[in-house]
Amino acid sequence: MSLIADVVGIVFLLIIILIFVALSFRIVREWERAVVLRLGRILAMKGPGIIFLIPFVDKPIVVDLRVRTVDIPPQTTITRDNVTVSIDAVVYYKVVDPMKAVSMVANYNMAVLNISQTSLRDIIGQMELDEVLSKREEINKKLQEILDSYTEAWGVKVTAVTVRDIKLSPDLLTAIAKQAEAERLRRAKVILSEGERQASTILAEASKSYQSNPMALQLRFLETLSDISQRGGLIVVVPAEKEIYPTLSTSLALVNSLKKMESGTSKGGS
Template sequence: MLVSLIIGLVLLLIIILVFIGMSLRQVKEWERAVVLRLGRVLGIKGPGIIFLIPFVDRPVIVDLRIRTVDIPPQTIITRDNVTVSIDAVVYYKVVDAIKAVSMVYNYNQAVINIAQTSLRDIVGQMELDEVLTKRDEINKKLQEILDSYTEGWGVKVTSVTVRDIKISPDLLSAMAKQAEAERQRRARVIVSEGERQASSILAEASKQYKDNPQALQLRFLETLTDISQKGGLIIVVPAGQELYPTISLATSAGEYLRQRINPQS
């Protein structure tokens, strides 16, 4: 009789321990447990140790950390009939665990599907140049569309980033040629503009030299000074009385002095 009582107590203790073990559940700091009691939402519990009624309560663990979803490369035809391949990254987090459990079957897969279709719609309405230069605008539009869907799921999209845009090699080569031609056009425009400005300045300078011949002579002498700095050159300078009277006068004076010093030369 005593042995049977001891065995019964041991079995009862084991049952109680098993019951307690099944009733207690640990929830991490970044998680929440949505408790379903007989199929109905009871509430949110956690973090820490939570108590559940075995076979009656069922917890659904929801991660509240920011999650990253990769959008697979999408082959899209732009508005100007150019085929591009685009992939992106979506960052989101759960802000309402009850909605995330009760309003959508798999919110992670739902976010991926909505992101794919929305990215196709946005890029399909843009031309290639806009797609390549307006990534921020694509990111903003895609985030707004995703938020409009995920708000009712208790999910908040924090950021969307277009990661890579790929186009065909033939189109890349054509774009490179176009860019090179554009650079050459700009270079020619700059050179032409410089020549136009230089001609205007020279025309203005010629008027000033015409009104002031001494300034022209000084400019000529400066030019000779610059040229004379280069060794190994023979400079023949016309010094007629009509063109450069100052130089002509200096040359005549030098010739007169040379004849006085060396009359037999």
């Protein structure tokens, strides 16, 4: 009986030792770290790999070091110019100091989500609608800076923030479309007016040139007739009165005057 009792005792002792050994070792994966608490106090950070713990004395809290994402649900807020918009975003963050993440905040995942929501509403409330629609990168940068100022004390680093969607009411979308159409019409009229102004300036310069050189205007008129004659099936009637060709009569008068001056000069010399 004593032998059987000894064997049972040894087996029972071996079972206790195996349980103790099983509870003493813990495997921590490559992307994890274990913050060990001994009797409620932070002892050290261990891992990755196999770590040793004192059963019932040490308690490990495993922290994931990989980049995590949190979706900010659509936040309905009013911009500085009293326009209601709904905006949502995505925040990317990771734990850089597991000991702070365990000891400084109860649930850093929920804390990041809550501070992201309130900060996003504050940023949108300080901007006008046009800025919200055109300056997404600026919104991302401001939100990341605000989040970093809070999460740095928690051992958490915000790596990126991305505004995902901005939703407007149907009435506001219609008004924006009308505004864009009116802006396009305004630009078209400005371009047309600018073209007419440039054309009038060029025509004014051309008229001065033709006024100083009447023969050039006559040649231009003949060139225009030549261009018209290139079109088949057209009959062009050209009046031949002096009223129609004042430049021609002027040119002839100038030529006659020059001839008279030349003849007078030659006689005087002789």
